[in-house]
Amino acid sequence: MENMVKLKIDGVEVQVEKGKTILDAARSMNIHIPTLCHHEDLCVAGNCRVCVVEQVGTRNLVASCATPAADGMEIRTNSLKVRNARKHIIELLLSEHNADCTKCYKNGNCELQALASELKNTEHMFLDLVERKTFTVDMYSPSIIKDDSRCIRCQRCVRTCEELQHVSALGVAHKGDRMKISTFFDRPMFEVVCTNCGQCVNRCPTGALIERNYIDEVWDAIYNEDKFVVVQTAPATRVALGEALDLPPGEIVTGKMVAALRRLGFNAVLDTDWSADLTIMEEGTELLTRLKKALVDKDPNVALPMTTSCSPGWIKFIEHTFPEMLPNVSTCKSPQQMFGAVAKTYYANKVGVDPAKMVVVSIMPCTAKKFEADRPEMRSSGYKDVDLVLTTRELGIMIRQAGLDFNSLPDEDYDSVLGQSSGAAVIFGATGGVMEAALRTAYEIVTGREVPFEGLNITPVRGMEGVREASMEIKDTLPEWKFLEGVELRTVVAHGLTNAKQVMQWVKEGKKSYHFIEIMACPGGCLGGGGQPIPTNAEIRAKRAEAIYREDAGKAIRKSHENPEIIAIYKEFLGEPLSHKSHELLHTHYVERNRY
Amino acid sequence: MSEIETLVKELADKHGRKRESLIPILQGVVEKERYLSDEAMTEIARELDIAAAQVYGTATFYSFLDTVPRGKYVIRVCKTISCSMKNGNEVIKAISDILKIQVGETTPDKKFTLLEANCLGWCHKGPAMLINDTPYTELTPQKVREIIAEYNRK
Numbered sequence: 118m119e120n121m122v123k124l125k126i127d128g129v130e131v132q133v134e135k136g137k138t139i140l141d142a143a144r145s146m147n148i149h150i151p152t153l154c155h156h157e158d159l160c161v162a163g164n165c166r167v168c169v170v171e172q173v174g175t176r177n178l179v180a181s182c183a184t185p186a187a188d189g190m191e192i193r194t195n196s197l198k199v200r201n202a203r204k205h206i207i208e209l210l211l212s213e214h215n216a217d218c219t220k221c222y223k224n225g226n227c228e229l230q231a232l233a234s235e236l237k238n239t240e241h242m243f244l245d246l247v248e249r250k251t252f253t254v255d256m257y258s259p260s261i262i263k264d265d266s267r268c269i270r271c272q273r274c275v276r277t278c279e280e281l282q283h284v285s286a287l288g289v290a291h292k293g294d295r296m297k298i299s300t301f302f303d304r305p306m307f308e309v310v311c312t313n314c315g316q317c318v319n320r321c322p323t324g325a326l327i328e329r330n331y332i333d334e335v336w337d338a339i340y341n342e343d344k345f346v347v348v349q350t351a352p353a354t355r356v357a358l359g360e361a362l363d364l365p366p367g368e369i370v371t372g373k374m375v376a377a378l379r380r381l382g383f384n385a386v387l388d389t390d391w392s393a394d395l396t397i398m399e400e401g402t403e404l405l406t407r408l409k410k411a412l413v414d415k416d417p418n419v420a421l422p423m424t425t426s427c428s429p430g431w432i433k434f435i436e437h438t439f440p441e442m443l444p445n446v447s448t449c450k451s452p453q454q455m456f457g458a459v460a461k462t463y464y465a466n467k468v469g470v471d472p473a474k475m476v477v478v479s480i481m482p483c484t485a486k487k488f489e490a491d492r493p494e495m496r497s498s499g500y501k502d503v504d505l506v507l508t509t510r511e512l513g514i515m516i517r518q519a520g521l522d523f524n525s526l527p528d529e530d531y532d533s534v535l536g537q538s539s540g541a542a543v544i545f546g547a548t549g550g551v552m553e554a555a556l557r558t559a560y561e562i563v564t565g566r567e568v569p570f571e572g573l574n575i576t577p578v579r580g581m582e583g584v585r586e587a588s589m590e591i592k593d594t595l596p597e598w599k600f601l602e603g604v605e606l607r608t609v610v611a612h613g614l615t616n617a618k619q620v621m622q623w624v625k626e627g628k629k630s631y632h633f634i635e636i637m638a639c640p641g642g643c644l645g646g647g648g649q650p651i652p653t654n655a656e657i658r659a660k661r662a663e664a665i666y667r668e669d670a671g672k673a674i675r676k677s678h679e680n681p682e683i684i685a686i687y688k689e690f691l692g693e694p695l696s697h698k699s700h701e702l703l704h705t706h707y708v709e710r711n712r713y
Numbered sequence: 714m715s716e717i718e719t720l721v722k723e724l725a726d727k728h729g730r731k732r733e734s735l736i737p738i739l740q741g742v743v744e745k746e747r748y749l750s751d752e753a754m755t756e757i758a759r760e761l762d763i764a765a766a767q768v769y770g771t772a773t774f775y776s777f778l779d780t781v782p783r784g785k786y787v788i789r790v791c792k793t794i795s796c797s798m799k800n801g802n803e804v805i806k807a808i809s810d811i812l813k814i815q816v817g818e819t820t821p822d823k824k825f826t827l828l829e830a831n832c833l834g835w836c837h838k839g840p841a842m843l844i845n846d847t848p849y850t851e852l853t854p855q856k857v858r859e860i861i862a863e864y865n866r867k
Contacts, residue, residue, distance in 0.1 A: 285764030290773040299773075301765040302751050302780075310764070713758040713765040 124190035139181035139192055140168055150194055151203070151232050153210075153322050154271035155182040157654040158640065159280060165271045166206050167232065171196045178202055205242070207232055212243040213250065214323070215266035221324040226651060228322035229269060257305040259491045260313035260329055260484040268298055268325035274317035281640055282614040284434065286311035298325075301713070307488075310437045310713065312614065314430035314638045315484030315508075315647020328484045328648060331505045332515055338476040338505065339382040345470045346478060348383040349456045349535075350374060352390055353482040353546030353643035354509045356664035360650035360657070361513025362523040367660030369668050372528025377516050378480075379529060385468070388531045389479065390538030392456035393545045393554070395686070396427065397677035399703050400449045400551075401559040402694035404633055405598075413600045420444035422624060422631040425551050427451045429489035430638025430647075432707060434614050439621050440709035445634075448704040452545065453479050453486055454495050456535065457502030458702040463690045464535055472498060478505045480512045482546070482646030485638065494705045508648025537682040540573075540669035547665045548612035548642035549578040549585065552635040556589065556608075557676045563591060563598040573675050579666070581641060581659065583616040584609060586631075608633045613640040720745055721756040730761050735771055739778050747787075748779040776830065784819045786864050789830035789843040796839035800853075804840045805829070807854035811861050825864070 121132045126143050133142040138161070143150050154165035163183030170181045173191035178199065181192075193199060211233060218224050252266035272289060275298060279285045286309050290299035300309045318326045338346045359368040378386045403423065410419040426432060426447040435446060450458070456479070461472035479486065483506075489495065490503040507515070516523055531537070541557050544550030553575040560568045568575060568589075577587040588607045591598075609631050611620045617636045623629040639646045641658035644665060674680055691698050714722070724741040728734040735757070742753050749772050758765040772778045779787075790796075790805050805827075809815060812825050819826040835841035838850035842857075849860055 279764075285766050288764065288766035288770035290766075290770045292774045299766065299769065301754070301769045309766070713755045 122186050122188045122190075124186050124188065124192060126192045127194055133186050135185075137186050139170060139179070139184050139186050139190070142186045143170075143181065143192070143194060148194055150181050151235070152182055153228060153232070153269065154273060156273050156276075156320055157656075158320070159273060159276040162272055162276065165210075165269065167203060169199060169202050169206070170194045171199050204236055204238060207236055208238060208242045210269050213246045214269060215247050215252065215264075221267065222327045222330065223267075223324035227324060230323075253303075255305050256329070258307040258311070258313065258329065258488070260487045261306050261311070261315060261318055262327050262329050263298075263306055264325050264327070265297055267323045269323055270296060270298060271322060272298070273320040273322065274298060274326055277316045277320050280615065281316055282312065282314060282434075282638070283618045284310055284312055284314075284614060287317060310711070312430040312433040312437075312638060313485035313488040313647075314614070316639060317647075318484055319647050319649065319651055319653050328508050328511070329487060330511050330514075331487075331507060332511050332518075335478055335505050335507060335515070338478065343474055344476045345384045345468075345474055346382070346476045347385045347387060347460055347464075348378050348478045348480060349387050349389045349392070349453070349460075350378070350480045351453065351482055351486075351546070351643060352393060352543050352550075352665070353646060353649070353661070354480050354512070355543075356546065356644060356661045356668065357482060357509050357649045358513060359523075361510055362516060364524065366657045367664045369664050370523075371668065372530070373523055373526045374480075374512075375531055376526040376529040377519075377521055377523060378512075380521055380526075381515060381519055383478070385532045386529075387456070387460070387464075387535040388538050388542075389452045389456055389481075390542035390545070391531075391535045391680070391682060392452040392459065393427075393542035394539050394677035394680045394683045395455050395459070395703070396449055396452045396545075397541060397551075397554050397558050398683060398687070398694045399455075399699060400425065400447050401555045401562065401677075403447055403449060404555065405559060405562065406695065408604075408632065409600065412604070422634050423447055424634040424636055426705075427545065427551055428636060428638045428643075429483065429485035430614070431617060431636045433485065433488070433710070434617065434638060435621070436707055436710040437712055438618065439625065440712075442621060442625065443707045443709065445624075446707060448706065450495070450703055450705045451486075451489060452542075453481060453506075454489065454502055454705070455703050457490070457495065458497045459686070460535065461498035461500050461502060462702060463686060467534060472500055475500075476504045477502065478507065479503050480507050480509065482509050482643045482649045483639075484508060484647045486648070497702050509646075510648060510650055513650065534682050534685065537680055538672075538674075539677050539680045540672035540675040541677045542680075543668045543672065544665055546643045547579070547662045548637050549580065549610045549635065550642060550665070551637075552578045552587075552608055552610050552633065554677055555633070555635075558678045560589070560591070561676065561678070563594050563601055565595045566593075567676075572670070574666075574670075578608065578610050578635075581655070581662070583613060584611045584620060586610075606633070607631045608635070610635045612637040612642050612645075614638050715752075717742075717746070717750070717753050718756055721753065721760050725757075725760045732761070732763065735761060735763070735768065736775075739768075739772055739775075743778055747783045747785070748781055750782075754780075782819070782823075784826040785824050786844050787826045787828060789828045789833070791831075791833045791835065791839065791841045792829040793832040793836075795832075795836035796841055799839040801840035803854055804842065804852045804857055807857045808861065811858060825861075 153167045154162045163180040168181045169178035171193040255263040355371040359370040410416040465472040487506040541554035586609045644661040645658045724738045728737040754768045840852045841850045
């Protein structure tokens with residue numbers, strides 16, 4: 118019991134591990150202490166003071182999130198002193214907050230609003246300062262809107278950007294009453310090193326950082342009878358959308374989501390999982406080709422290790438941070454963009470729709486996908502390949518707007534073609550998933566046998582560890598892959614840009630050598646994406662991951678190369694992976710961006 | 714290498730490239746350049762391998778680390794209560810009249826910038842002001858006129 122401390126909270130004795138905070142102790146006994154700046158994923162800040170409690174025998178109130186529980190402590194969470202202080206703190210925050218809630222995107226999903234609603238303060242205690250401040254709104258980014266008038270300076274975004282992503286596009290600038298969350302020289306978000314990952318958006322307790330939403334544009338497209346509106350859904354959306362519609366985390370809602378999209382009025386409901394399978398065909402082949410060039414042709418120009426390219430946050434990060442390593446990034450477009458390029462060519466032709474009249478909408482767990490779709494490189498169909506990108510949250514809003522009772526919808530199937538997918542595609546949504554999917558296919562191409570893991574579950578690459586290395590010896594290859602005989606394929610998986618930076622630093626300095634690197638910008642991979650329902654934390658990410666692997670296990674087809682619709686597109690249209698046509702539609706290039 | 718790149722490199726060689734080297738480097742740049750341009754801050758970020766927003770955040774926190782161009786002589790008049798009660802406002806008004814600039818502005822010849830400062834610690838000898846690093850105390854409009862005339866002759 119050495120590691121335990123015993124204290125009393127609201128008269129009830131409680132034991133917690135040493136190092137736990139008063140807040141942790143209170144939560145363990147289901148006592149609710151309100152918080153704003155506190156977030157499970159981030160370091161303790163203690164700067165909003167909403168969580169203050171009374172420690173008997175101490176004159177000042179203490180911030181429960183920042184104070185370790187200690188033996189013999191006596192804590193009051195609901196004394197008069199605490200209640201009055203909390204009231205004042207919230208009122209003071211509100212006096213500088215643009216509380217025009219009915220015109221706020223976060224209306225109904227705002228932590229400050231929820232606290233105010235709990236307090237039921239109907240009188241103005243303090244002078245309203247909003248009018249006197251010169252707040253600005255940055256609406257230039259295609260992904261993220263930053264509205265300083267709604268900011269309470271809790272700095273969750275600053276900590277997110279620094280700790281989880283090692284980007285620090287956002288920092289704290291100025292001081293006192295002029296203190297604000299700012300980019301470098303207060304430049305618009307799209308001009309600075311921001312990767313558009315949206316992790317800050319996911320953690321912002323108010324409406325200060327929100328995704329740029331395209332809900333009305335999508336409705337307009339749906340209502341426009343001249344348009345043929347196609348929707349694609351990313352792997353990670355199907356295990357999280359339920360949370361935006363009152364279901365518990367970890368529910369698989371694929372079928373209901375399809376039904377909902379159909380009822381919203383989309384002309385075709387298709388799947389990014391399909392193009393995830395396509396990505397594996399291209400990226401797996403690209404990896405094997407690079408290995409061949411390096412091992413057989415001894416080509417000094419071939420860049421190894423190869424990294425994945427599905428995560429647009431990661432792409433923008435490497436463009437800013439390690440531009441000299443851009444040749445190492447797979448040239449494959451992300452599944453979203455492969456889908457768009459194929460939809461407005463192969464698919465349009467197949468269903469007899471003029472691609473000029475086609476609108477491709479995608480539902481993504483991601484805010485960076487909005488930026489990705491806007492990149493000038495992403496017009497290989499002759500049109501903007503993906504027209505509009507919505508986050509999982511925005512789809513949740515649309516479903517509510519349409520008056521659908523999500524939970525009572527039947528399970529429906531995706532339309533064909535571009536609707537069928539394998540389990541390998543579903544796991545793209547979890548960190549390690551692209552690696553596992555690629556190995557399932559590449560190993561089989563090389564050896565003619567399935568990967569030597571029970572149930573095709575390559576467990577060494579799974580999990581939530583920030584950096585996970587795994588290696589695999591290739592034995593008994595098919596004759597044409599003889600050069601890989603006995604090669605130990607070294608892989609590493611990293612998620613969260615802080616981990617990504619670490620791995621790339623190792624590679625750059627020659628400290629580690631790998632063949633294949635999977636990187637996802639967001640913690641947990643896409644399932645923890647910046648566009649996923651709020652809140653997202655470690656516990657919720659674990660539940661979504663568990664759901665993703667459950668969905669994979671339940672799929673009839675588990676390997677990308679066995680997806681009949683993938684086999685068909687190569688036969689009818691693309692020829693083979695890395696063909697001329699593939700290069701035209703499915704591959705891209707990257708640009709060097711400013712480091713600072 | 715541009716002038717600013719050389720300066721930042723020299724300062725980093727002198728003060729180190731750790732997080733705690735940031736403020737001395739910023740001060741060094743201000744001393745030489747009179748303010749921190751975005752180019753200078755970007756260069757510092759690169760040299761220390763930290764985010765530019767963090768350099769900007771630190772610079773904007775400190776009143777003496779200017780982020781806008783300043784004149785050769787920066788006049789900071791104390792605006793706090795002790796000086797104010799001893800007619801500090803008259804001092805500001807006098808400087809404003811002589812230089813034909815408002816608080817926050819710089820003369821067109823880039824010689825003087827007029828700013829207000831929080832307590833300079835000369836409450837017992839107010840009103841007080843700083844010109845660059847030199848304090849002047851027990852000011853009157855007449856005294857201010859003489860001091861500025863002296864700087865004008867420099």
